[in-house]
Amino acid sequence: xxxxxxxxxxxxxxxxxxxxxxxxxxxxxxxxxxxxxxxxxxxxxxxxxxxxxxxxxxxxxxxxxxxxxxxxxxxxxxxxxxxxxxxxxxxxxxxxxxxxxxxxxxxxxxxxxxxxxxxxxxxxxxxxxxxxxxxxxxxxxxxxxxxxxxxxxxxxxxxxxxxxxxxxxxxxxxxxxxxxxxxxxxxxxxxxxxxxxxxxxxxxxxxxxxxxxxxxxxxxxxxxxxxxxxxxxxxxxxx
Amino acid sequence: xxxxxxxxxxxxxxxxxxxxxxxxxxxxxxxxxxxxxxxxxxxxxxxxxxxxxxxxxxxxxxxxxxxxxxxxxxxxxxxxxxxxxxxxxxxxxxxxxxxxxxxxxxxxxxxxxxxxxxxxxxxxxxxxxxxxxxxxxxxxxxxxxxxxxxxxxxxxxxxxxxxxxxxxxxxxxxxxxxxxxxxxxxxxxxxxxxxxxxxxxxxxxxxxxxxxxxxxxxxxxxxxxxxxxxxxxxxxxxx
DNA sequence: GGAATAGTGTCTGTGAGACAGTATAGG
DNA sequence: CCTATACTGTCTCACAGACACTATTCC
Numbered sequence: 001x002x003x004x005x006x007x008x009x010x011x012x013x014x015x016x017x018x019x020x021x022x023x024x025x026x027x028x029x030x031x032x033x034x035x036x037x038x039x040x041x042x043x044x045x046x047x048x049x050x051x052x053x054x055x056x057x058x059x060x061x062x063x064x065x066x067x068x069x070x071x072x073x074x075x076x077x078x079x080x081x082x083x084x085x086x087x088x089x090x091x092x093x094x095x096x097x098x099x100x101x102x103x104x105x106x107x108x109x110x111x112x113x114x115x116x117x118x119x120x121x122x123x124x125x126x127x128x129x130x131x132x133x134x135x136x137x138x139x140x141x142x143x144x145x146x147x148x149x150x151x152x153x154x155x156x157x158x159x160x161x162x163x164x165x166x167x168x169x170x171x172x173x174x175x176x177x178x179x180x181x182x183x184x185x186x187x188x189x190x191x192x193x194x195x196x197x198x199x200x201x202x203x204x205x206x207x208x209x210x211x212x213x214x215x216x217x218x219x220x221x222x223x224x225x226x227x228x229x230x231x232x233x234x235x236x237x238x239x
Numbered sequence: 240x241x242x243x244x245x246x247x248x249x250x251x252x253x254x255x256x257x258x259x260x261x262x263x264x265x266x267x268x269x270x271x272x273x274x275x276x277x278x279x280x281x282x283x284x285x286x287x288x289x290x291x292x293x294x295x296x297x298x299x300x301x302x303x304x305x306x307x308x309x310x311x312x313x314x315x316x317x318x319x320x321x322x323x324x325x326x327x328x329x330x331x332x333x334x335x336x337x338x339x340x341x342x343x344x345x346x347x348x349x350x351x352x353x354x355x356x357x358x359x360x361x362x363x364x365x366x367x368x369x370x371x372x373x374x375x376x377x378x379x380x381x382x383x384x385x386x387x388x389x390x391x392x393x394x395x396x397x398x399x400x401x402x403x404x405x406x407x408x409x410x411x412x413x414x415x416x417x418x419x420x421x422x423x424x425x426x427x428x429x430x431x432x433x434x435x436x437x438x439x440x441x442x443x444x445x446x447x448x449x450x451x452x453x454x455x456x457x458x459x460x461x462x463x464x465x466x467x468x469x470x471x472x473x474x475x476x477x478x
Numbered sequence: 479g480g481a482a483t484a485g486t487g488t489c490t491g492t493g494a495g496a497c498a499g500t501a502t503a504g505g
Numbered sequence: 506c507c508t509a510t511a512c513t514g515t516c517t518c519a520c521a522g523a524c525a526c527t528a529t530t531c532c
Contacts, residue, residue: 002294009293013252016337054248055241055335059326085257085324085339087298096294098255098337100324124352158397173511191495191514198493215510216502230473231493412484430522432485437520452485455529468519 005166014087014096017051018063021083021148022071022104024123024211025165030152031123033070034147036138038119041093042138046129048145049121050099063102070121078106079164083148091140101144103151107167132165153182158232160202160224161185172196183235192204195233201226253335255438256290258380260322261310261343262388263362264312264404264420269391270362271384272309273376279359280332281377285368287384288360302341309413310359318347318403322387332381340383340389342390354377372402397471399441399463408445408459410434422474435474440465 008059022033034046049070051060063080087098126138126149134142156179157160165171165178176192196202203221208217242252261272273285275315288309292301302319319341326337367386373381394417400410404417415431435441442460449457 004349005293006292009291009296011254011291014255015250016253016255016335033493052244052248052250053253053326053337055242055251056328057248058328082323084321085298087292087339089295089297096255098292098298098339100337120394150509184293188495189511190497191517192514195494198344209382210511212503212510213503214520215506230348232471234494236495337494410484427522427524428484429486429524434521449484451483453481453528453531457484473521475522 012096014098015092016053016059017050017099018053018059018066019048019095019099019101019144020063020066020070020104021048021101021145022067022078022106023126023148023165024106024108024154025057025178026108026123028177028181029125029127030127030181032129032148033121034124034129034216035070035121036119044139046120046124046136046207047138048101048141053100059100060102063104065099067104071106078104079161080104082149085145085189086140088140099139099144102150103148105152105164107163107165138193153235156182157234158229159227160199160229163203163223166223168222169208171210171220172220172223173218175203179233185236199226199229200224202229251335253337254331255292255298256289256336256338257292257298257305258287258340258383259302259305259343260340260384261306261317261345262365262387262391262404263345264365265347265362267416267450268364268366268422269388269420271365271368271387272360273363274309274360276377283358285375286339286377287380292339295374297444298339299341299469302339302343306343306416310345316341318400319343322383322390325379325383326388327379338378338383342387344386344391344400344403346404355473390472395421395469396473399438399465399468402442405462407461408447409461410444410449410457410459412457414442414460418472422473437442438465438468441465441468452461458476 002010005011017152024031024173033049035049037043037045037047049066054061060080060082066076067080082103083103086102091097117128126145129136130142131143134146136142137145162175162178166174173189173192176187176189177197181184203223204224206222208220208221210220212218241249244250253391257391263270272288274288276282276284276286288305292298296304296406298323299319306317306319322340322342324337324339328335330336365384368383368384373385375381376384389427401414405413412428412433414435415426415428419425440463444465445461447457449459449461
């Protein structure tokens, strides 16, 4: 499956895969689901979960299938978006493989189960996965992971996806904690509350309250309908 | 080049193409470069320029090559970014073809020349290309074009890419015109100027001035070094 | 001077940062 | 009472929208 195009270039067919960057917040840290590869290439190395796109499958459909297979969680409750496509000619030693990377966000999930080609799947703090500059993950997954982190951090500024990290119902404090963990900075509780409640459709009150061990009960909210956050909630460092 | 994976799905290799959405502003309208297809499928229909990714070519490299071939303009002066990847199983009647769409922005360019597989290349107002809901372009290019327009409009809010539409040097009024055309709304000249000049690295003064036929000469600027625009310049409708 | 376009100044409302103060629970 | 957490109010400054005004060119 190779031919010469009319301009003198050689064209080869490629395998198409999807790779998933699945984020959650656990133990006050951003964690990513990594598998340990069970076969060559990169056997034994950590990698993002993923797999081949099947013949009659759309790209996002393949991503949702992998998500289900790797996490055991129905993808309906998760935020899923296309992150970007990576296709350097030498990114996979087996041949030309182009991968479409997806970004998935969800609340703290049950411990992942291993996929078919993997020895095990584990939640790993992103800081650990990327420590001293990366080059720990298989293929170009360091790059993909770095891009995914940056995308997620930026998305928090301009969209309401932070709610995707919270299991419903949630409190404003829990939502604030998402921002604090993702950005590595504390936010003023008072100003944060004002911003979130003042933005139409960010969250919706349930009428319920928490019954905490200590402290005043907090009002509970669900995700709102609005996807964009206008005006945005900017990181202090970015200003 | 087809096999059954270990979970019972059939996997086929795919052809990988890049498609380009090349925008410019001409005659006070957003225009996109479209080719007329010279062969089946969709022979005679308008389409986005694009082509196969070659065996030893990176994706962006392929995009730059196509850009050069279609516009005759060196891609160094153009803004180029990956837009997204489209891979519905039936998007190309010839078989499985996954396309990586790129968004390119440039100042008004010389009339395009036809590519190898095309009868001709023409600048077309986007409004015309998408009129009454689309379904004019080949493949799923209507969808890609719509996504590209939306992406470009949004990027104007949060980044400094509007300068990519201006040929250097340019005036603040020319830059404002870019926003007005892209958003379909007029902006207050005074407030716009204050915003642009107040944002570090958006534009850089050249020290030169225009010599217009009528009116006061305007100060000329070049693109600044900053890519992000913080705080953003939001569309009125989006607020 | 008049037309045309560029550029300045200023008033006002909104929203964000800082932070003091109040509320409601358990012990 | 105290502690812990949730929530409210307020002061101030930065910034955006509206818009009046001034500047510089050609005719």
